[in-house]
Amino acid sequence: MKSLDLPRDGGERRRHRGAGRRLAVAGGAAAGLALLTAVLVPARDSLSLASIVLIYLTAVVIVAATGGLLLALAAAVASDVLVNFFFVPPFHTLTVENRDLVITLAVYVAVATTVSVAVDLAARQRAAAARSGVEAALLARITEAPLEERPLKAVLEHVRDTFGMSGAALLESDADGEHPVAVVGQPPSADPALSASAGEHLRLVADGPEVFAADQRFLTLLATAAARALQAERLATQAARTRELTEIDRLRAALLAAVGHDLRTPLAGIKASVSVLREPDLQLTEAQQTELLAGVDASADKMSDLVENLLALSRLQAGALSVHPRATALDEITAAALLHTPAPPGRVLDVDVPDDLPPAWADPGLLERVVANLLTNALQAGPPDQPVHLHARQEAHLVHLKVIDHGPGIPAEERERTFAPFQRLDDHTTHQGLGLGLAIARGFTEAMNGTLTPTDTPGGGLTMTLTLPVAP
Numbered sequence: 001m002k003s004l005d006l007p008r009d010g011g012e013r014r015r016h017r018g019a020g021r022r023l024a025v026a027g028g029a030a031a032g033l034a035l036l037t038a039v040l041v042p043a044r045d046s047l048s049l050a051s052i053v054l055i056y057l058t059a060v061v062i063v064a065a066t067g068g069l070l071l072a073l074a075a076a077v078a079s080d081v082l083v084n085f086f087f088v089p090p091f092h093t094l095t096v097e098n099r100d101l102v103i104t105l106a107v108y109v110a111v112a113t114t115v116s117v118a119v120d121l122a123a124r125q126r127a128a129a130a131r132s133g134v135e136a137a138l139l140a141r142i143t144e145a146p147l148e149e150r151p152l153k154a155v156l157e158h159v160r161d162t163f164g165m166s167g168a169a170l171l172e173s174d175a176d177g178e179h180p181v182a183v184v185g186q187p188p189s190a191d192p193a194l195s196a197s198a199g200e201h202l203r204l205v206a207d208g209p210e211v212f213a214a215d216q217r218f219l220t221l222l223a224t225a226a227a228r229a230l231q232a233e234r235l236a237t238q239a240a241r242t243r244e245l246t247e248i249d250r251l252r253a254a255l256l257a258a259v260g261h262d263l264r265t266p267l268a269g270i271k272a273s274v275s276v277l278r279e280p281d282l283q284l285t286e287a288q289q290t291e292l293l294a295g296v297d298a299s300a301d302k303m304s305d306l307v308e309n310l311l312a313l314s315r316l317q318a319g320a321l322s323v324h325p326r327a328t329a330l331d332e333i334t335a336a337a338l339l340h341t342p343a344p345p346g347r348v349l350d351v352d353v354p355d356d357l358p359p360a361w362a363d364p365g366l367l368e369r370v371v372a373n374l375l376t377n378a379l380q381a382g383p384p385d386q387p388v389h390l391h392a393r394q395e396a397h398l399v400h401l402k403v404i405d406h407g408p409g410i411p412a413e414e415r416e417r418t419f420a421p422f423q424r425l426d427d428h429t430t431h432q433g434l435g436l437g438l439a440i441a442r443g444f445t446e447a448m449n450g451t452l453t454p455t456d457t458p459g460g461g462l463t464m465t466l467t468l469p470v471a472p
Contacts, residue, residue: 072116165208266299327471
């Protein structure tokens with residue numbers, strides 16, 4: 001396995017920090033003993049040797065609690081020398097003339113050593129207990145979360161924060177060596193402070209200050225959590241890709257079915273009309289020729305509309321739709337849409353779009369297409385003897401255009417489905433189209449920062465409300 005191509009100065013920085021901290025504590029202990037001696041020497045005639053020894057013993061205990069066992073032992077020996085030199089006659093020598101004083105000094109060293117060991121052990125146990133509590137709480141929080149809610153980087157941040165590291169990473173090994181799958185903070189060095197196996201081909205590493213050996217066990221548990229988080233992320237990615245492929249397959253099948261019917265039908269009409277017109281043996285009247293040419297023209301328009309819808313859907317799904325909003329008069333757009341989408345003979349259109357409405361902030365071309373699609377949908381959904389209403393109003397900083405039909409309506413649970421491409425319900429869709437009209441209408445509307453909302457028409461039917469911001 002190739003070595004990890006990461007910075008190699010982490011271990012050196014860590015050693016420097018540890019040495020610096022030990023030097024600081026040692027310096028503080030030495031300064032404290034010197035200060036204590038300077039305070040006690042003037043009072044040695046008024047204090048007993050037992051009292052002085054106990055005061056120094058207290059100082060040693062403090063050093064043991066803050067600096068660890070080695071510094072405490074050094075402080076015990078140093079304080080014993082100080083007591084002998086400054087407080088045991090003859091002063092300012094290391095000579096001890098009295099056997100009882102020798103016993104006192106020896107017992108002092110023994111007691112100071114024993115107390116230092118006990119204090120250091122107790123401090124380690126308290127630290128271990130506190131750390132175990134934090135570890136248990138952290139692991140409980142990680143494991144209780146659903147698998148899909150355990151992003152890998154969140155677990156790595158837990159590792160970095162819990163151990164006070166400068167960076168954490170999950171490494172994966174393959175034929176080319178070991179490489180990071182996810183990194184939080186600074187990239188770990190090739191000699192990380194923490195390293196634990198996270199399963200087959202996976203390793204959790206972290207770089208920063210030194211930790212106790214017990215942290216390795218906790219790190220192993222976190223490594224397992226990180227591996228599971230990675231597994232969840234990869235499963236989620238695979239599931240998303242599967243859904244995407246399924247949707248692509250569905251759209252492809254729907255497109256093929258639609259093209260097979262909706263484009264072939266007008267094409268067959270054009271072919272038949274042209275064949276009749278070119279038949280030399282048929283003596284067609286001028287009216288018959290005009291009727292056949294009108295059929296060709298209508299079929300060609302229908303094919304053109306279908307192709308336009310397909311291209312519009314393609315631009316929407318590719319995110320390549322160009323939107324150029326500007327102040328747009330809603331009455332002019334409605335008139336243009338009505339001209340492009342004439343109502344069948346006998347159908348009544350109730351248009352109430354005041355010309356004094358404030359202009360909407362919209363792309364005129366897209367907005368005309370939205371209104372035309374909504375109008376087409378309403379004309380096909382409503383019964384022939386019922387009018388279709390187009391009403392526009394202003395509310396605050398918004399303008400609303402309602403396209404109202406009196407057809408059978410759409411159940412509330414089915415309404416969102418009507419905006420999906422190639423969805424043709426029994427009523428409110430273009431029964432001879434691809435089922436793209438409402439999908440394109442909503443896509444264009446949202447591209448203009450508007451909304452398109454279906455609601456029930458009072459008395460029956462469907463109301464499509466197009467909402468756009470007023471132009472600034």
